[in-house]
Amino acid sequence: MDDLPDKPAKTDKPSKSQKPSSSSSGVSRRDFLKISGVSAAVPLVTQVSAFALAEGEVAAQGPGKVPVSLNVNGKKLNASLEPRVTLLDALRDQFELTGAKRVCDRGTCGACTVLLDGKAVYSCSVLAIDAQSHQITTVEGLGEPGNLHPIQKAFVDNDAQQCGFCTPGFVMATKAFLDQHPNPTPEQIKHGLGGNFCRCGTYAGMRLAVMQAAKTKGA
Amino acid sequence: MRPFDYASPTKTDQVPALLGKSWGEVEILAGGSDLLSLMKDEITTPKRLVNIKQVDGLHAISNEGGALQLGTLVTLDRIGSAAQIQHQYPMLAAAAGDAASPQIRNVATIGGNLCQRPRCWYFRSGHGLLAQKDGKSMVLQGDNRYHAILGNDGPAYFVSPSTVAPVLIAYNAKVRIAGPRGTREVPVEKFFIIPKTDQEREHDLRPDEFITHVIVPPAPGVRAAHYEVRQKEAFDWPYATAAVALTMNASTVQSARVVMGHVAPVPWVSPEAAQALQGKAVTPATADQAAEAAVAKAKSLGHNEHKIHLARVAVKRAILAAAGSPARAALARDASEGGAA
Structure with a gap:
């Protein structure tokens, strides 16, 4: 999920003769990446696995998609995500909350900063599955055009x-x-x-x- | 990041069974600030993550028999801002409160801080912990400006990355470790080891063990300070640090602990520097002599000569700062945490 696919998606591919810009094709860059991401992710959509449980042992989730429920800007948002999906990628790719930016993706630049229970965290360095049961605030939850914080x-x-x-x-x-x-x-x-x-x-x-x-x- | 399965136990004794029998199979997720970057870069590719944040009893700051007990999940932000720690162990609060960045301090845990992997750029680029190629060390062959100046006889040349560990060692802290055979306690000084192969880690944990607590003994009368030499004011791993704890007898040093960070593959305790201070008043001249003793055995790998000077400066300044700081009283009896987070 972290890497862009090597080959572009076949869906909605404009014909070569027209050579349109991405905006005139009717497919935005974000939509294009999402389509590509879906096609690349297909082999990874596997059933939720759990290893054999003896008494007192703990079930594991994944590595396929599992239900994840996040509380973002006061709203409950649900998605089906692999455990490896970061909070940042979930916000941007699943919930269209693109205020938090993906820049270094290594917890050093701060562009992905969101609040987790009121405290600043790097959303690139928190797993979405691990952010459940916390109150998440993104810049979209702060103000909006015409009504800035x-x-x-x-x-x-x-x-x-x-x-x-x-x-x-x-x-x-x-x-x-x-x-x-x-x-x-x-x-x-x-x-x-x-x-x-x-x-x-x-x-x-x-x-x-x-x-x-x-x-x-x-x- | 490669796929993995994810377990979230709620009790300490559930954890060892979820961990692997050899390093790299399973990783423990606490704050995740170091681990997730290592996984994205495929420096570690675990098949499972064990998130220990739901485990009971690992989040508390408490007082156990006069000692400070930190659950392994206590964040650096909480350590830095807890009034009790600021008062009784100011060097610990200062080191934790100034490590990394606010965003990292909010998630990074004390246990994770001790277990974070080295910042060695050969290791972080995927060349293995010891960065050996065709039997030769890439560190010795290449740019080693940030590498070890002490304990650098090889094959490990990276430096221990924690800025908090030297402080804990100066305070004679220990870690409690849980594993399949119960718990054991190890002084933080003995917790760190210099690995001989790429398959080892930088500490005394077995693959199926984890730190549950850090215990800092009472430090009545101790004067302590640490000093970090960095390139940047914030969010930097230092060139060299020094943590110094002094027990004074009137105006002379009765005993001293001098521990350097970022100079060796482990936090480097200097009995030579402590010896140089013993029985003496702390003056710029005696601090200078002790600092000289601390780096007497240091040697350059070719590009890191400057670190010998910087380590000496860090030791000298930490000694002078410690001597100038107020002596600390014993830990208050009712010092259990109350909303210090």
Whole structure:
């Protein structure tokens, strides 16, 4: 599931003579990847296996798909997933919640940051099956266009992004940080947001945004 | 990541039966912050994960006979922020509270911190724990700027990655281990071993055992501090660390523990540095002598000469910081955790 398939999916493949862009083909990049992913995953859809159980032993799930139920932004979301699917991939590929970004996929960049029971975590480094029974909050649960959360508004007001790809992760890390440090010092901000990278280097704007968000929240 | 099956036991005695008989068959999932990256890179390809987070009794911070008892699942964030630990074992709270990043501290457990795999880039690139090719060490042949300066006679040249382990050793902590034949306790100092083959691990666990608790004895009167030399302020594995615990007799050192991290395949205890401090007042000059003693046997692998200097600086600064810190009282009797998470 982690790797893109070697061959493109056969479904909805535009004819060569037309050479359309992906947008004009009617198949978005995300849809294309999903179609491809489904075809690649077919051999892996196996029955739930359990090894022989002696008395007192514990059943194992997988390696095929098993029912997974997640509580995301206050909603219960159900899917059938292999145990190896990360929370990040479940959010993006199963539930269309693409705010959390898949960048390093190794727990070092912070772009996939979501809240698990109010605490910031790297969703790429948590298994979806292991995130059940926790309250998950993604950037989609914070605010929306026209009704931005004070943190989101502060990021806009302070030019705290350039390419914007790290922004959802920073916003969620900021949410968790300000919940614990409502009146932060600049030193605390540096330490508290030390788990997120911005390759455009917009840190100065972000520190201003965090300070503004702290003030507006208190107002 | 390759497919695996997934078990989630609820009792300690269910765990050993789920674990493998040899390394690599089964991995234990606690915080997962190191394990999942290793699995994505196929450095480890277990057929099963055993998630121990539903196991009873492994989440608590408690007080056992005056000692601090940490369940193996206590996160670094909780260790860093628990008032009781900040007060009684400030060096432990500081090391845990400054390890990795907030997102990792929120999930990373103390047991997982001790069992995390080395950051050696040959190992992480799939060349095996000892990174040998055609009988030769890739570390010695290649770039070894971050590798060991002590205990580096081979075949292991990686450095022990935990910044918390040296601190626990300085406090004389031990780990409780559960396995198919019951439980045993091992000093953290003895828990780490230098592997001789790729098939071994960096610690004393058998494949069907796991850490259930970390126990830190009372440290009345101990003055302690650690110092990390890093490239980055946050989210970095240091070049070198030092953890120092001093028991003072008036103004002179009665006994000392000096433990270095990231300098050897195991946390490196320096009896030479401790000896150099004994019976002396701590001054910049005596701290310097002790730091010199700590790295007296260090040797460069070719690209890591600078680490000898950095380790010496870390030891000296940790000694001076420890001497300047307030002595700690015994653990309060009613110190069981109350919402310190």
